[in-house]
Amino acid sequence: MADCLFCKIAEGSIPSNKLYEDERCLAFYDIDPQAPVHFLVIPKAHIDGADVLTEENADIVAHIFTVIAKLAKELSLEKGYRVVTNVGEDGGQSVRHLHFHVLAKRSLAWPPG
Ligand code: 5GP
Ligand code: ZN
Numbered sequence: 131m132a133d134c135l136f137c138k139i140a141e142g143s144i145p146s147n148k149l150y151e152d153e154r155c156l157a158f159y160d161i162d163p164q165a166p167v168h169f170l171v172i173p174k175a176h177i178d179g180a181d182v183l184t185e186e187n188a189d190i191v192a193h194i195f196t197v198i199a200k201l202a203k204e205l206s207l208e209k210g211y212r213v214v215t216n217v218g219e220d221g222g223q224s225v226r227h228l229h230f231h232v233l234a235k236r237s238l239a240w241p242p243g
Contacts, residue, residue: 131176131227134176134225134226135225136172136176136227136229137176139156139158139172140156140174141174146158146159147159149169149201150171150200150201153174154174154190154193155172155174155190155193155194156171156174157170157197157198157201157232158170158172164233165233165236165238166234166235166236167207167211167232167233167234168231168234169232170229170230170231171194171197171229171230171232172227172228173190175190176227177190177227177228178226178228179215179217179218179223179226179227179228180215180217180228181217181218183228194230195213195230198213198230201232202234207234209235210234211232211233211234212232212233212234212238213230213231213232214231214242215228215229215231216231
């Protein structure tokens with residue numbers, strides 16, 4: 131998508147602090163971290179958000195969660211972490227390209243508020 135920030139990060143035309151990349155997804159550190167470890171994992175192919183997942187396009191979500199598990203081991207997040215995907219206006223989604231936040235290395239409140 132021409133005007134999508136995360137598509138531009140995925141194709142490399144906007145730089146990011148990359149943590150992991152494969153043919154289908156990219157993990158990079160959030161520009162405005164909300165925890166000592168805060169990175170995002172995105173599909174390279176544009177999907178608006180979790181609200182438009184279907185049987186046809188949802189395989190990437192399982193793949194992303196396996197990548198998160200691998201990265202969590204590499205980053206020594208054995209105390210735990212939180213995976214969040216914000217959806218739409220009330221959900222606080224500011225970038226309309228599916229992404230999973232991974233937050234760690236501090237105690238995270240529940241409910242999130
Ligand atoms: P959302 O609010 O849509 O759930 O999350 C979007 C996230 O993208 C925010 O946490 C925000 O800090 C991050 N973000 C926005 N623009 C950039 C950018 O240009 N680079 C990086 N690395 N993160 C960004
Ligand atoms: Zn996009």
